[in-house]
Amino acid sequence: MRNLIPLAVRALTMVGVFFVVLLLLVLTLGLTGFSDRILSSVVGEQIRVERTTLAETIRDPDELERVLAARKAELESFYGLDIPWQRRLPASVFRVMRLDLGEARSLRSFAGSSRIADIVLERLPNTILLMTTSTVIVALTGLAGGLYVATRPGSWIDRLVSGLAAVTYAIPTWWIGILLILVVSVHWRLLPSGGMYSTPPPEGGWLRFADLARHAVLPVLSMVLVSVGPYMYAVRTITLNIAQEDFVGMARARGLSETRVRNAHILRVAAPPIVTGLIFGLAGSLSGSILIETVFNWQGMGRLYYDALAGTPDEGVIVALTFMFTLMYVAIRLLLETLYIFLDPRVSYAD
Numbered sequence: 296m297r298n299l300i301p302l303a304v305r306a307l308t309m310v311g312v313f314f315v316v317l318l319l320l321v322l323t324l325g326l327t328g329f330s331d332r333i334l335s336s337v338v339g340e341q342i343r344v345e346r347t348t349l350a351e352t353i354r355d356p357d358e359l360e361r362v363l364a365a366r367k368a369e370l371e372s373f374y375g376l377d378i379p380w381q382r383r384l385p386a387s388v389f390r391v392m393r394l395d396l397g398e399a400r401s402l403r404s405f406a407g408s409s410r411i412a413d414i415v416l417e418r419l420p421n422t423i424l425l426m427t428t429s430t431v432i433v434a435l436t437g438l439a440g441g442l443y444v445a446t447r448p449g450s451w452i453d454r455l456v457s458g459l460a461a462v463t464y465a466i467p468t469w470w471i472g473i474l475l476i477l478v479v480s481v482h483w484r485l486l487p488s489g490g491m492y493s494t495p496p497p498e499g500g501w502l503r504f505a506d507l508a509r510h511a512v513l514p515v516l517s518m519v520l521v522s523v524g525p526y527m528y529a530v531r532t533i534t535l536n537i538a539q540e541d542f543v544g545m546a547r548a549r550g551l552s553e554t555r556v557r558n559a560h561i562l563r564v565a566a567p568p569i570v571t572g573l574i575f576g577l578a579g580s581l582s583g584s585i586l587i588e589t590v591f592n593w594q595g596m597g598r599l600y601y602d603a604l605a606g607t608p609d610e611g612v613i614v615a616l617t618f619m620f621t622l623m624y625v626a627i628r629l630l631l632e633t634l635y636i637f638l639d640p641r642v643s644y645a646d
Contacts, residue, residue: 305632313625314388320617321387325380330387333610337397338370340409391618396611402602405594415596415615421491422584422595425511429518430577436523438569441530442557448535460528463521472517472590479513486512489592514591518584522576529572533565540564566638574631578624596620 324330346363353359375383390396394412404413444456480488487493487510497506537543538561546556588597596616603612 306629309625309629309632313621316621317388317391317618320614320621321384321391324614325384325387329610329614330380330383331376333396333614334374334376336400336610338367338374338376340398340400341370342367391614394615394618396615399612400609402599402609402612411611411615414599414612415619418594418596418599419619421593422588422597425514425518425588425593425595426577426584428511429515429522430573432515432519433522433526433576434573436519437526437530437573440523440527442534442562444527444531445534445538453531456524456527456531460524463524466521467586468517468521469586469590471520472514472587475513475517476590486510488513489590491592491594510591511593514587514593517587517590526572526576530565530569533568534561537561537565567635570634570638571631574627574634578627 321330324333342363345366346359349359349362353362371377375386380387394415396411398409399411399414402414403409404417406413406417408414440456444450444453447453476488479485489510491510492503492506493510497503543556543560546560547553551559584595585597585600587593588595589601592598596619599612600616603609603616
């Protein structure tokens, strides 16, 4: 309980950082003219829809143009396009926070909606599913493998893990993905090469879930292959360094079992840096998922980012995705601050 108030202060600090980043984003959009273009595209899209609707009831072209011009003036006044962007700054910040960025130019949600909020929010669970699955596999495999290798320093498996860590760290994730598609999907025909579901998708809960899991194997495997080697090597290095400390030697001198020494003395101290590496790896995979989701046509936020940048840029979707990635990063940092209290009893925010 004594850490609750300081932790809340740290949470407020992270929220403050989030607002600063959001403010800088809006300032950048305003200074570069993106803000005006986003709002102008929103107005233009609404006018295009209304033109189609009004053309069915107003047959006179001049009268139609007059009505649309008046409607355009109303929308520009509503969105503040008739005033300088500096005065629209507070409203722009809150609009981005609500994902109230109007309609997308060409992108649509699975249900056919063109609202940017609907498009982004329906892709969010798909990205979280991909990232969470790969992170859990990397954590379990890297921790178990790193601890095993740490007990055999200098052995052939230690050298093998060190070499694999260097190789996998240098290989791009998208290259691994393409290689897996060529070998597993094209040559062996074992798994689908992309997408999230078969065509047509199966009906029923379990069949649909099994089909989703089958399509997720290759993208998850790609992210795991490029992450597990470096993480395993990091766990091995951290564990070895702590195992050489004096307090570990004292624990062994007291006659404690090797399992007790490893769990109560080595891992307890090694847990914070190990978890830190894992959490920041999760944050880094936010950008890596853009390439993986594009290669495997996985309909998450990364693929949406690519679609928003390809061809004619959809500025509103880009801003919304940048906001979501920033929000997820801040949430990850706050999770790390909280975990530190439970992982390391030496950490106390109350002092």
